[in-house]
Amino acid sequence: MPAESVRPRAASTLTVREFQQLIRAIYFDKDRRRGRDGTFRWLVEETGELARGLRKGDRHNLEEEFGDVFAWLASLASLEGIDLAKAAQKYVGGCPRCGSIPCVCPEQPARRSSPRRRTQDK
Ligand SMILES: [Zn+2]
Numbered sequence: 001m002p003a004e005s006v007r008p009r010a011a012s013t014l015t016v017r018e019f020q021q022l023i024r025a026i027y028f029d030k031d032r033r034r035g036r037d038g039t040f041r042w043l044v045e046e047t048g049e050l051a052r053g054l055r056k057g058d059r060h061n062l063e064e065e066f067g068d069v070f071a072w073l074a075s076l077a078s079l080e081g082i083d084l085a086k087a088a089q090k091y092v093g094g095c096p097r098c099g100s101i102p103c104v105c106p107e108q109p110a111r112r113s114s115p116r117r118r119t120q121d122k
Contacts, residue, residue: 043072
């Protein structure tokens with residue numbers, strides 16, 4: 001796909017699907033060569049950088065780290081043939097467990113390894 005066809009008009013109007021298509025256009029060949037496991041490791045690495053950014057509280061840096069995590073998540077989703085916009089549909093009707101917006105489920109006790117595992121908790 002030619003790069004121009006996926007280049008967004010403005011970042012502020014980017015949909016989740018457009019973002020995934022853009023990241024795919026930029027990186028898919030590299031992502032495919034690296035493979036799923038290597039790409040997943042990069043996602044984890046960038047998530048660690050986001051964690052460090054959250055601790056520091058540097059707003060500019062945080063925005064970059066969120067963007068990087070989102071880009072690596074999009075890369076991994078594309079490698080697995082997952083449409084992130086479709087995956088996000090899970091939450092369109094509100095909390096998948098209680099069906100409310102906002103969620104009215106009782107707070108789950110935090111898990112040491114993964115306090116917000118949505119597929120498990122919701
Ligand atoms: Zn809920």
